[in-house]
Amino acid sequence: MITQSQTLRPNIGIRSLLAVLRRSLTLVWRLSAPLVTMLLVLRIVSAFIPSLQVLVVKELTDVVAGLLASNGEMSEPVKWLAASGGLLLIGALLDAAAQYMTMLLKQKTQFTMETMLAEKSMSIPLSRFEQPQYYDQLQRAKMNVSFRGFQLIEQFFAIGQSLLTVASFFVVLWHFSWVLSLGMVLVVVPTLAVHMRIGEWKYWLMRVQTPFTRRLFYFFDLMTNRQSAKEVRLYRHASKLLQYWGGYFWRNAGEQKKVELRAQSLRMGIEGLNGTIAFLFSCYAVWVCYSQGLTLGAYVAIAQVLASTQSSMRMIAQNLSSIYEETLVMNEFYDFTDSGEEEDGQGRHVLNSPIAEGITVEHLTFAYPTSPKPVLKDLSFRIEPNQTVAIVGENGAGKSTLVNCLIGLYQEYSGTIRYDGVDLKELDANAFRDRTGAVFQDFLRYQVSAKENIGFGDVTRMEDMAAIEAAAAHSGAADVVRTLPDGMDTLLGPIFDGGHELSVGQWQKLALARSFMRDSAIMVLDEPTASMDPMAEAELFKRFAELAEGRITLLISHRLGSCRMADHILVLKNGELVEQGSHEQLIRLQGEYCRMYETQSQSYR
Numbered sequence: 339m340i341t342q343s344q345t346l347r348p349n350i351g352i353r354s355l356l357a358v359l360r361r362s363l364t365l366v367w368r369l370s371a372p373l374v375t376m377l378l379v380l381r382i383v384s385a386f387i388p389s390l391q392v393l394v395v396k397e398l399t400d401v402v403a404g405l406l407a408s409n410g411e412m413s414e415p416v417k418w419l420a421a422s423g424g425l426l427l428i429g430a431l432l433d434a435a436a437q438y439m440t441m442l443l444k445q446k447t448q449f450t451m452e453t454m455l456a457e458k459s460m461s462i463p464l465s466r467f468e469q470p471q472y473y474d475q476l477q478r479a480k481m482n483v484s485f486r487g488f489q490l491i492e493q494f495f496a497i498g499q500s501l502l503t504v505a506s507f508f509v510v511l512w513h514f515s516w517v518l519s520l521g522m523v524l525v526v527v528p529t530l531a532v533h534m535r536i537g538e539w540k541y542w543l544m545r546v547q548t549p550f551t552r553r554l555f556y557f558f559d560l561m562t563n564r565q566s567a568k569e570v571r572l573y574r575h576a577s578k579l580l581q582y583w584g585g586y587f588w589r590n591a592g593e594q595k596k597v598e599l600r601a602q603s604l605r606m607g608i609e610g611l612n613g614t615i616a617f618l619f620s621c622y623a624v625w626v627c628y629s630q631g632l633t634l635g636a637y638v639a640i641a642q643v644l645a646s647t648q649s650s651m652r653m654i655a656q657n658l659s660s661i662y663e664e665t666l667v668m669n670e671f672y673d674f675t676d677s678g679e680e681e682d683g684q685g686r687h688v689l690n691s692p693i694a695e696g697i698t699v700e701h702l703t704f705a706y707p708t709s710p711k712p713v714l715k716d717l718s719f720r721i722e723p724n725q726t727v728a729i730v731g732e733n734g735a736g737k738s739t740l741v742n743c744l745i746g747l748y749q750e751y752s753g754t755i756r757y758d759g760v761d762l763k764e765l766d767a768n769a770f771r772d773r774t775g776a777v778f779q780d781f782l783r784y785q786v787s788a789k790e791n792i793g794f795g796d797v798t799r800m801e802d803m804a805a806i807e808a809a810a811a812h813s814g815a816a817d818v819v820r821t822l823p824d825g826m827d828t829l830l831g832p833i834f835d836g837g838h839e840l841s842v843g844q845w846q847k848l849a850l851a852r853s854f855m856r857d858s859a860i861m862v863l864d865e866p867t868a869s870m871d872p873m874a875e876a877e878l879f880k881r882f883a884e885l886a887e888g889r890i891t892l893l894i895s896h897r898l899g900s901c902r903m904a905d906h907i908l909v910l911k912n913g914e915l916v917e918q919g920s921h922e923q924l925i926r927l928q929g930e931y932c933r934m935y936e937t938q939s940q941s942y943r
């Protein structure tokens with residue numbers, strides 16, 4: 339909980355903030371220099387309209403006063419009224435044009451920032467996704483892009499315009515009284531200090547609340563998304579979920595209330611001070627007019643300038659403090675996008691395809707970043723070219739983790755993995771991935787057409803119908819596609835209008851087809867048969883044996899019966915490689931594999 343005012347102070351120096359500000363402005367300038375220039379011109383011209391209005395009002399008041407006193411001509415006031423109307427119209431036109439251009443710039447900026455965010459998210463090491471801090475950082479960066487986006491630049495322009503307006507007021511007011519004009523400008527200092535302090539508070543509130551805001555989103559999503567709808571109805575725990583969500587909601591709201599109360603007290607204090615100063619200045623203005631024998635029009639002009647300057651100065655203070663807050667938040671965005679955590683992948687070597695000498699693993703140890711306890715412990719083994727290797731073991735033994743290390747998705751392991759004698763970390767990651775096909779346990783169900791679902795396996799051949807159909811035929815997905823109303827063009831999934839939902843097993847066949855799209859040197863099937871009926875399983879294995887020709891296949895399965903066809907079996911237990919060999923060798927060994935196999939066979943009898 340936020341208790342001390344000190345905890346609300348950001349830990350970033352003014353130099354860094356200025357660097358962030360400069361970088362953000364440069365980013366927008368690079369996106370569209372002509373738009374920024376036009377916007378600048380519009381804002382500059384608009385800035386002088388209020389002081390021109392003041393001068394017109396002064397003349398108008400004087401001619402109306404003259405008219406009333408001497409019953410003179412109506413044409414003079416009409417002329418000044420027309421001038422005033424004209425200025426209003428020009429102001430409105432300039433404002434409309436500026437708003438439109440701001441929107442155009444906003445679109446470009448948002449697109450660029452979201453692209454930066456997405457590219458960064460897609461390039462950081464997979465293991466970062468296991469860390470809560472990553473999601474906190476991503477959440478803050480995302481909120482910045484979607485809710486704030488371009489505000490920094492908008493405020494920058496708004497300040498520029500207000501400053502010019504105040505400068506022109508300053509000149510007008512100086513003409514009547516230098517004391518008033520100087521006083522009105524200096525009065526902004528305490529207002530600015532207060533608004534900046536409030537900006538700091540808001541920023542820190544957002545920062546400290548991020549982990550809880552994410553929980554809030556999580557529970558809300560759980561209550562409203564399609565995947566959880568079944569369980570929510572069945573277990574009838576909606577009220578509990580609501581209670582969790584409400585807990586986090588009111589926790590955040592409570593902190594927000596405290597900060598808002600402090601902010602409002604400060605605001606009231608500064609408004610009181612400003613009100614008193616305005617009152618004193620107004621009295622002084624009356625005295626100036628009286629002592630210098632100024633006209634009524636001059637008094638009206640001074641009064642208007644005083645009121646407008648005060649509101650402009652308030653705007654400047656608010657915008658400056660928002661810029662300060664925005665810059666703090668932009669700093670978070672750059673922290674995320676600059677985090678220099680791209681996956682290693684610039685290796686000089688390219689994977690042989692097919693693999694000629696095999697894979698050698700020595701002393702492989704891996705721990706997830708969230709826990710120091712290794713989940714893979716000192717594994718050493720060899721995989722020969724063209725081998726089908728099954729990895730077996732109980733739940734949590736480390737099978738999926740091992741595969742993720744073998745195909746370079748987790749890179750923070752110790753020990754070595756060599757492909758044809760070359761360290762995996764020395765291989766070019768992109769070329770390596772082009773030669774890796776995988777169907778993961780949690781494969782994706784893309785809510786696009788069947789053709790795209792398969793084509794995503796090799797985006798360079800998304801229009802190559804022959805390749806797509808061949809992949810579908812190999813995986814058994816062709817049978818699924820045949821039943822679809824529009825064949826390959828059928829939109830899949832229930833999320834979008836007209837989408838056609840598939841069974842889990844049917845989706846899995848499409849995922850298989852996707853992996854068959856590439857000419858892989860290494861194929862991974864993480865529990866490929868979990869959702870398939872025995873007939874389909876038998877067929878898949880037969881096809882798989884054909885396709886495995888010329889490549890290494892890694893197969894994770896809980897059905898040991900499926901693993902009999904593997905050339906080599908690795909048996910994991912609590913992250914250790916306890917046995918390895920062919921099915922027959924392992925049965926003869928009468929060890930862990932044999933025990934598991936017997937247990938499973940008994941349950942099928």
Ligand SMILES: Nc1ncnc2c1ncn2[C@@H]1O[C@H](COP(=O)(O)OP(=O)(O)OP(=O)(O)O)[C@@H](O)[C@H]1O
Pocket residue numbers: 468706708709713731732733734735736737738739740
């Ligand atoms: N993202 C993660 N962060 C921390 N620990 C993890 C993570 N994923 C898995 N683990 C832990 O690592 C161990 C191995 O998990 P892994 O998923 O590799 O096992 P598995 O053998 O594939 O299990 P299953 O058969 O259930 O799929 C487990 O103890 C698990 O708790």
